[in-house]
Amino acid sequence: GAVVSQHPSRVICKSGTSVKIECRSLDFQATTMFWYRQFPKKSLMLMATSNEGSKATYEQGVEKDKFLINHASLTLSTLTVTSAHPEDSSFYICSARDSTKGTGELFFGEGSRLTVL
């Protein structure tokens, strides 16, 4: 079945540094990928929609200069948390939909837990 791989699964960084998270669709092409943030004991909050070959669409309240998204190919989207601060610590997760399947199913990556010291 369709698989979405996310890397790294865990990252610890110092305040002020930037962190890049990759999201890959392994056996299907994804023109659109989605990035979420999940706080402890909370739901998934959609941050942005990543579009292959064009600019990402950000949800209200999400700083696009803070969370840079690049979707350079049909199988890879990256999220870069720039100048990270402790309040950016969270679980970031991506998803993609296999357009060849009619189920509407979202395939999620394994998630990346970011800790900013």
Place this chain on the structure above:
Amino acid sequence: GQQVMQIPQYQHVQEGEDFTTYCNSSTTLSNIQWYKQRPGGHPVFLIQLVKSGEVKKQKRLTFQFGEAKKNSSLHITATQTTDVGTYFCAGRGEVTFGIGTKLQVIP
């Protein structure tokens, strides 16, 4: 904006008991999806409901979509420890997730 409310937020049941989680939307949904997230894991798709009044079953899991397409429920019959996790409903596909219901099953 559209909100998807989900209750209860937490549920502890004895193994073998039934469990139900409910999802309510402030607006009519074109479809609703259900996902399960195991502790430490990522959400995994369970099902999508599209039609008004639709009922679908997956072994011990029964999913319903309301007649007005504003609410949905997931019912698990005779819970097992493998059912532990957080169950999310999602309206409008990737956009609006419910807060989730965390299910604990006591052996």
